[in-house]
Amino acid sequence: MSNSNKLPASAGAEWLLGGFALLRAAPAGLGQLGVIWGLASVLLSIVASLAPVLLLPMQLLIVLAGPLLFAGIVWAVREVAAGRPAQPAHLLQGVREGHAGRLLATLLPQAAAGIAFGVLLLVMVGFDQLRALGEVWTQMEAIAQAGGQPDPSLFDGLPAGLLLLWLLLVALGFVAVKWMTFIAAPLILFSGADAWTAMRTSLRACLRNWTAMLVFYLLAGIAVFAFMIGLLVVVGIAQLLVGATLAVLLWQGLLMAVLMPVFAGSIYTAWRQMLGDGGADAAPQAQARIEV
Known part of the structure; x- marks a missing residue:
């Protein structure tokens, strides 16, 4: 796998602008893929609510479908960048190309991190302290529901320092996992990399361009916050006009x-x-570079 390029911090802004540019190039084609994904998730959730015995299988199915469907949208994005239309069939293109196993393998770091940090919490804090923390949490919920204020003495004796250290380690682990999978999907789809090589290359590229990653996440967070505020207004109006059920579907679909x-x-x-x-990948890029 080729070595990653060293990019300026402004590249993070270019990535986000590139994403918006590609959506503007084919809003209906790409948007319908997101709508299909969102409505399918809602449908599975409804099935799980009607049959509680299916709750865990449905949740597992939603989780497993995530990397496959997202890879399909990445495939559709490349089609749009090349001047071709995005189609609903692209959602399962990664499966048809024989990449399903490698795409699903990108979930392994998340699962491993979840187990590792659970064990680490137990080792650092201990079972008795975790039980005490659970009791404090239950008391805080009861006080909040009653409209009262929690007594600071509830936290006496809890290992606050160890918990903060654990939270810091979790945050660092979360970043590492996200960076391992950041560009893993296009590496698997378009470069033919196996899952481990794709995740290793992705992590190395993100570490090399950590300033651009920080800029991207900062701007993406601002953009998502602004979009969510606007979406809340739209859904609030829709709820008054068409009812709560259709408003929820509108929320999920637009999101x-x-x-x-x-x-x-x-x-x-x-x-x-x-x-x-x-x-x-000879597809032309759909955004202009930012010169600094």
Whole structure:
């Protein structure tokens, strides 16, 4: 796998702009992929609520479908960048191309991190302290429901320092896991990398371009916050006009129709800039570079 390029911090802004540019190029085509994903998740959740015995299988199915469907949107984004239309069939393109196993393997770092940090918490804090923490949490919930204020003495004796250290380690682990999978999907889909090579290359590229990653996450957070505020207004009006059920469907549909294509487009743009895989992927870029 080729070495990653060293990019300026402003590249993080370019990735996000690239995602928006690709969505603007085909809003209906890419948006419908997000809507299909969102409505399918809602449908599975409804099935689970009607049959509680299916709750865990449905949740597992939603989790497993995530990397496959997101890879499909990444594939559709490349089609749009090349001037071709995005189609609903692209959602399962990674499966048809035989990449399902490698895409699903990108979930392993998340699962391993969850288990490791659970064990670490038990080792650092101890079972008795965790039980005491659970009792304090239960008391705080009861006080909050009664409209009261929690007594600071509830926290006496709890290992606050160890808990803060554990939370810091969890935050660092979360970043590492996210960076391992940041550009793993396009590496698997378009460069033919196996899962481990893709995740290792992704982590190395993100570490090399950590300033651009920070800029991207900062701007993406601001953009998501602004979008959510606008979406709350739209859904609030829709709830008055069409009722709560349709408003929830509208919320899920608009959320997925915008955020998933934008993030897929941003990751596709980041992959092209970080690794310079122009030979492996001849699609033109859909954004202008920011010069600083």
